[in-house]
Amino acid sequence: MNEILAVVVTYNRKDMLVKCIDSLRKQTYSDFDILIVDNxxxxxxxxxxxxxxxTTVKYHKLSENIGGAGGFNYGMRYSVxxxxxxxxxxxxxxLPLENALSELVKADEVLDKNYGVLSSVVLWTDGKECKMNRQKLKKDxxxxxxxxxxxxxxxEQATFVSLFVPTKTIQKVGLPIKEFFIWGDDIEYTRRVAVRKxxxxxxxxxxxxxxxxDSNKGSSIATDNENRINRYNHAFxxxxxxxxxxxxxxFIYYFSKCGINCIRVLRSEQSKKMNRLWIIFKNLFLGFFFNPRIETIERTKYDSK
Known part of the structure; x- marks a missing residue:
């Protein structure tokens, strides 16, 4: 069995999924398995x-849509x-470039396996930075x-778009929080690793x-299309x-971020401003009652470097 498992979470994007699989099959480092988690x-x-x-490309279709967070929880649990x-x-x-995995493996060797997680550079289709996936650097x-x-x-934070995670890290910090459903599960997880741990x-x-x-504008409740704003209930x-x-x-950072988003909504030319503001204020309050449990998982046989 290979030591690396590539986990791809998908939902109703079969054509894009095929492109992802094709990119994975073109990797110069080929000693890995693929698990497709279908929501x-x-x-x-x-x-x-x-x-x-x-035998190296596995497909698991779930009985219900448990969101991206649930899909990554499932796949990472499976890897352990x-x-x-x-x-x-x-x-x-x-769509990983051909040497994406080989460079992650090289970094693992350079660091002598002494790290939490590794993150690839994420580009948009025009070859420039993908704004939604910009990592936040450590000040030191x-x-x-x-x-x-x-x-x-x-x-100190990154996304799940090409995150390389040793299973010993999963054993130490636990799994992504499936109750997040969408948005913020990757930021929470990488900050749990790099900041809190x-x-x-x-x-x-x-x-x-x-x-x-589809676009490289990033995400903002102030500027997003009105048919997408309900998704921000999860985000806030x-x-x-x-x-x-x-x-x-x-908390001060979060409270300030909510305030800045309110100002941006008021200044925006988009419709449904009151709906957008309500989503921010509602979840600023209800979020205090959201306390999901971080799931842990037993150690694998790989308990050393």
């Missing part, structure tokens, strides 16, 4: 990917329970200046992927939990 798609995904399935040493997670619209990253020659720089985590500059989103509720876990400083 109960209804677009014929199961039939579309049948030709791709093999099935004795993989590493879990490489991504969305179905992630320069303490590792010797690693810059290897294209490595420390961060203080496990040094790195951007791998030579590992690059394309995030084939989840962030309440996330930053409460980081004490007074974290």
């Amino acid at each position: 109960n798609s209804t677009d014929g995904t199961d039939e579309t990917i049948k030709p791709y399935l093999s 329970e099935n004795d993989y040493k590493y879990c490489w997670v991504m969305d179905d619209d992630t 990253f320069y303490e590792d200046v010797d690693l810059l020659k290897n294209g490595l720089i420390r961060f 203080q496990m040094n985590s790195y951007i791998v500059g030579k590992s690059q992927v394309i995030h084939a989103m 509720r989840n962030e309440n939990f996330l930053y409460r876990k980081e004490g007074l400083k974290g």
Whole structure:
């Protein structure tokens, strides 16, 4: 069995999923398995990917849509329970460049396996930075200046678009919070690793992927289309939990962020301003009652470096 499991979470995007699988199959480092976690798609995904399935490409269709957070929880749990040493997670619209995984493996060796998680550089379809997936650097990253020659720089938060996670990290910090459903699960998880558990985590500059989103505008309740604003109920509720876990400083940041978003909504030219403001204020309050449990999981046989 291979030591690395690539976990791809998908929902009703069979054509994009096929492109993701094709990109994975073109990796220069080929010693890895693939697990497709399907959030109960209804677009014929199961039939579309049948030709791709093999002993190294597995497909699990869930009985219900448990969101991206639930899908990553499922896939990372599977990686631990099935004795993989590493879990490489991504969305179905992630297209890794051919050396994306090989560079992650090289970084693992350079760091002597002593890190929390690794994150690839995420580009949009035009080859420029994907704004939604910009990592937040550690302010003291320069303490590792010797690693810059290897294209490595420390961060404190990243997304699940090409995150390389040793299963020993999952054993130490637990799984993504499935109750988040969508939005913020990756920020919470990477901050749990890099900030709360203080496990040094790195951007791998030579590992690059394309995030084939429809646009590269990022996300904002102030500017997003009105048919998407209900999704921000998850965003503001989840962030309440996330930053409460980081004490007074974290809560002040969250409260300030809510205020800034209110100002942006008022200044925006988009419709339904009251609905947008209500989502922010409602979840600023209700978020205090959102207290999901962080699931832990038993150790695998890989209990050393």
